[in-house]
Amino acid sequence: MIRSSLPLVALFAVTTASAGALHGIHPEDINRGGDACTDFFDYANGAWRQQNPIPSYMDRWSRRWQSGEVNKEHVRDILTELSAKTDWPKGSAGQLAGDFYAACMDESRVDALGSKPVQPWLVEVNAIKDKAGLQRMIGKLHDVGVFVPFIVYANEDLHEPSKTVAHIYAGGLGMPDRDYYLKPEPRFVEARAKYLEHVARMFELAGTQPEAAKQNAQTVFAFEKRLAEASLDNVQLRDPKQMDHPTAFADLRKLAPDFDWTKYFDAAHMPREAVNVTQPKFMQQVEKELATTPLPQWKTYLQWHVLNNAADTLSTPFVEENFAFNGKFLTGATEMKPRWKRCAELTDNQLGEALGAKYVEKYFPPEAKARMQEMVKNILLAMDDTIRGLDWMDAATKQKALEKRSTFFPKLGYPDKFKDYAGVVVSRASAWDNVVAASRWNVADNRSQVGKPTDRSRWGMTPPTSNAYYNPSQNEIVFPAGILQPPAFDVTATDAVNYGAIGVVIGHEISHGFDDQGAQFDAQGRLSNWWTPEDNKQFAAKGQCVVSQFEGYFIEPGIHHNGKLVLGESIGDLAGAKIAHRAYLKSREGKAPEPTIDGFTPEQQFFLAWGQFRGDEIRMETQRTMVQGDPHPIAKYRVNGPLSNLPAFRETFQCKADAPMVRAEKDRCEVW
Secondary structure (H helix, E strand, O other): OOOOOOOHHHHHHOOHHHHOOOEOOOHHHOOOOOOOOOOHHHHHHHHHHHHOOOOOOOOEEOHHHHHHHHHHHHHHHHHHHHHHOOOOOOOOHHHHHHHHHHHHHOHHHHHHHOOHHHHHHHHHHHOOOOHHHHHHHHHHHHHOOOOOOEEEEEEEOOOOOOEEEEEEEEOOOOOOOOHHHHOOOHHHHHHHHHHHHHHHHHHHHOOOOHHHHHHHHHHHHHHHHHHHHOOOOOOHHHOHHHHOOEEOHHHHHHHOOOOOHHHHHHHOOOOOOOEEEOOHHHHHHHHHHHHHOOHHHHHHHHHHHHHHHHHHHOOHHHHHHHHHHHHHHHHOOOOOOOHHHHHHHHHHHHHHHHHHHHHHHHHOOHHHHHHHHHHHHHHHHHHHHHHHOOOOOOHHHHHHHHHHHHOOEEEEEOOOOOOOOOOOOOOOOOHHHHHHHHHHHHHHHHHOOOOOEOOOOOOOOOOOOOOOEEEOOOOEEEEEHHHOOOOOOOOOEOHHHHHHOHHHHHHHHHHHOOOOOHHHEOOOOOEOOOOOHHHHHHHHHHHHHHHHHHHOOEEEOOEEOOOOOOHHHHHHHHHHHHHHHHHHHHHOOOOOOOOOEOOEOHHHHHHHHHHHHOOOEEOHHHHHHHHHHOOOOOHHHHHHHHHOOOHHHHHHHOOOOOOOOOOOHHHOOOOO
16 A cells, blocks of 8 residues: 555655655554454454445455555556557557557547447358368467467476477356356356346347347357366366376377367467377367357357457447446446556556566666565575474475475566567557457467477566466466555565565465475476375375365355365465564564564564455455355455464464464464
């Protein structure tokens, strides 16, 4: 949260010397009527949530999400500046980002065009005459990022991560995941009914008569349901072993012989080399559809996904209908985000590195990066200490774990070299055509890596992104400049606050290298077992403790978290809080203690910073969607769950042994 009206760059430019005393947590956010030992989530920021209801266009809200929206204002300011100038050199970053944003913002032109921009695609799909034409169309749609019914994407080879190969993933569904098509619970039955209405309405908007539109919706749903039945569920998708199926190119042709893979790969300019088919059963179903599903049904299915992908760049009726299902029904938001936010998000998504340099220049100065580098170094060292101190792991496995930790590769802020988007043609004439042009470049850029040595300089997020990630194949932890803003990270805050907020996030991402997924990858990023059988058994038992804990967390009667689905993120939060706290204490050795501020000790500030950073209020509709398919628990349990396991938390707030925020010794979970 920005605590003054100064622009963020000015806040960041204030040095410790000129700013005087560093600030602590936000005491005004604390629910003084609450109790830290009863419900720390409520205590840490209950007052803020009470005074700051979720905006109608958001599905959740906290200082963190507010900061993310402020960040979009910064992106908008950059894009407004770029789009105000019309004489940029053609193809330059300024021209591409500026004209892309301007075309998106020209609502009157977008509305006047209606569905006209997408009609040539619908007409071309409708003109398919045979299976060869169908396969060419699937390839053309893939070229522009409409990945149906499967996805081909370049990623590291799971067994030789220094090389990039093509991975074939399941795709082609219009609802969040397979269970929406298959499960009998009332919320899924309702979703299916709403989805049928939504698909029909979109076809009507594109010019189909109402009765035919309803029939189209039934065709689409039946097609997608068959794909869903052949797909892995969300828990299975978290197991890299279940997604590991190296397949020679000749064998790919045997797996799905009705699809001409040679023509597809040649048209995509990818070498005919071995691939990883992540879900063979799904591809067998695609093969069955190619062999048995009538061509008119295929056409309807493909037309739907063209409309579904284009909806937000078409006229207002399409945008509103898309929001009615994907926004209002699935998330609970009651109104759309302002157009400028949607256009800023779209521009960042498609051309994020074209505006990345200017964003970093304004909002991520060198002193911020230097302080982050120091924190990352300290937290990595704390992970080493944690591994060495484990009493359940033998010396051989510890050595392997330490070897893996030593190969961690942090990326902070922004890439060393920004993409140049050479060849992308963007104009102010059509928002959809610009998305097609940018998507075509992004797809080709990804495909160009197949068969080459893995380029470790590439990033999976844009500089303005307010998020972070861990990549097990490259053993890298990545923090874009967009998340390195208050309240996550603030150069004017105490170490206690920064270690408690972004520090726990750093520890969380490091811990992903050792969660139920990451622990299956070795120091070189290979999917390879580096565990002794006994240590692996102990690790699984410790993970089961976390599974059981989160299975007991309900969002409403009858609906609770799936412990196996959230296991990795929950291990990350638990270990992240522990090692960030350890790193904070170690960082203060030999220094004067940080002060008590607003009545809170430095250690109390550490834990309060996590509670205030992670303290999201979340709409119930969004919670239901998250519990179904999101590997992250809801915010309340991301705060209370891990902290209730930590003796340091109990000691800091002097909680009694039977307090709700203190798990009994026999139930206490500790993995790392």
